[in-house]
Amino acid sequence: MQSAQVQALVSYLEQEAQPMIVLDTDYNILAANTAYQRQFGGTGQAAAGQKCFRVSHHYDVPCDLAGEHCPMKKALEKRGPDRVLHIHHTPRGPEHVDVELRPIFDESRSVVGYVERLATVRTASPRASAEGLVGRSAAFMEALSALQRVAPSMLPVLLLGESGTGKELFARALHESSPRANGPFVVVDCSGLTETLFESELFGYERGAFTGAVARKHGLVETAHGGTLFLDEIGDVPPGMQVKLLRLIETGSYRRVGGIEARHADFRLVAATHKPLRQMVADGRFRQDLYYRISAYPIHLPALRERRDDIPLLVESFLQRAARDGRALSVTPDAVRQLQAHDWPGNIRELRNVLERASLFADDNVIGVGQLPAPDGGIAPPAVAATAGDRRKPLSDAELARLSAGFSGTRRELAAAAGLSERSLYRRLRDIGAG
Missing domain, CATH: 3.40.50.300 (P-loop containing nucleotide triphosphate hydrolases)
Incomplete structure (x- = not known):
């Protein structure tokens, strides 16, 4: 596209309240309107000349080569508009952005460029958040796109x-x-x-x-x-x-x-x-x-087992809510991996209930594997289960020594796995010479 055509198009786009940019057929940003500059930072001149996939995604290749839906490729194939929900990098961090791309034709009906409209989705977050919808998995994105x-x-x-x-x-x-x-x-x-x-x-x-x-x-x-x-x-x-x-x-x-x-x-x-x-x-x-x-x-709406990649985000969102209520909790990596391995028939509600219950047993404010429900469906860590039928037998000295020798986590996590307080664990390991 010629410079005069670009400037005329940008002048027209300045009347639009939504962020919009002009692209050539090689993914280069030619110009951006004021709404884009205000919402996504920088200036139109600073964005000009950069590849759209580098600015929006920090990719080195176009979206379709990075495993994502590329609206430019689809718009060229359809010779018409294409729309997709992407996760873009913004001055505020990653955000869900609704992208609509429309081709620009010359007199011979050849595609010479594109106009892209970007609308940030305010009701969902691809990062952990104490409020609203949270997710970035493919199944979640599909549902969110349909909603938008x-x-x-x-x-x-x-x-x-x-x-x-x-x-x-x-x-x-x-x-x-x-x-x-x-x-x-x-x-x-x-x-x-x-x-x-x-x-x-x-x-x-x-x-x-x-x-x-x-x-x-x-x-x-x-x-x-x-x-x-x-x-x-x-x-x-x-x-x-x-x-x-x-x-x-x-x-x-x-x-x-x-x-x-x-x-x-x-x-x-x-x-x-x-x-x-x-x-x-x-x-x-x-x-x-x-x-x-x-x-x-x-x-x-996908079941939680269809969006396991979102479980760490959902866990972190729970921790943020707990922090807002005055309690600084954390979850160990091993516990997160165990949560991801579960099928969650009760979905997000079940996950929330499990975390809330586990937090009651996290005396040191750390939720480890030992605070999570047992695979057989037990509802409390073995060391504090309510009935004799739910209580795991205390580890023998030999069992504790083997557990300690093969354990790669922290002393706190080892105590949780053994169903002991840290003080009791220290005394037991000292007594058996495994400390």
């Missing part, structure tokens, strides 16, 4: 995944990435509610509608006006209530229990379930018409 695509629309979203995969966090991130972010985010737990209670919670009721209704109550649909209504475990909605829920979604109107006035609903619908809704439709346990209404845009 649908967030600007009003399309109903159905989050599918096993229990404990973080469905409410994803729903909140969807809300915060949407045009309704300034509105309320209202959670409706559909499990364990009778049909009557579900209806009164969802739609509210008028005074005198039933015994005990001494005053008018606003329902959660009304509370969610202008925001997002999150129906968690929608597979548990009672059959009779499914009809009224379908009517609410189709007509956008409802009546309070005991009322006659039709009220207008204004919310973005997000639903979630761990149940097989398709099978439930086939079995007649879930209405087919309701299923198609709520599943316009399904997103599969």
Whole structure:
């Protein structure tokens, strides 16, 4: 591209609020608008001439040669725009960035350059964080990318995944990435509610509608006006209530229990379930018409065993939350490796519970292998288990000597592995001459 063309294009891009750069076909950054300079640091002149993959990823080769999706390659093949979620290096550290690349054509319809738009994802982090979504594995990135695509629309979203995969966090991130972010985010737990209670919670009721209704109550649909209504475990909605829920979604109107006035609903619908809704439709346990209404845009949330690479990040995030609550914990590398080897049928919820439980036994604020649950499912370290059936027999002198001789960790970690305090370990090793 000629210099005059680049300058004209940059002048046009200056009107855009989002960071944007101009690239040639050899991955060179030709110019950047002010929004890019403000968000990603430096100046347009400083970025000019550098390879985009070197600036964004610190790679020595293009993204596709480094095992990633390269939007430039895809845009050239498609001769149209391409979009991808990447992790970019920024002045604030690594961040999730939504990248959209559009080719520039000359008079002969040859591609002569590209315009790249970059939008930082604020609702998730590729680094440990005490708040929000955390992850950088391929499975996590796929789910986050799907969320970013649908967030600007009003399309109903159905989050599918096993229990404990973080469905409410994803729903909140969807809300915060949407045009309704300034509105309320209202959670409706559909499990364990009778049909009557579900209806009164969802739609509210008028005074005198039933015994005990001494005053008018606003329902959660009304509370969610202008925001997002999150129906968690929608597979548990009672059959009779499914009809009224379908009517609410189709007509956008409802009546309070005991009322006659039709009220207008204004919310973005997000639903979630761990149940097989398709099978439930086939079995007649879930209405087919309701299923198609709520599943316009399904997103599969990966199980923790599908994103083992994220476990160290999630562990560090737990430590940050603990530090925020006033406790400086750490986890040994051996313990992290053991956590990564587990299948986690309870997913992130189970991991959090295991770490919280282990922290109770970390008297020195270090969570080692000895503080983690036993492979057979025991719920406490052997030295402090609650019952005789859970208690491991104390190590004999010979067993302790063998453990000590072959142990490569610290004295503190050895004590944890042996089920002893550091002081008891010192005395035992001294007594058997293995200290």
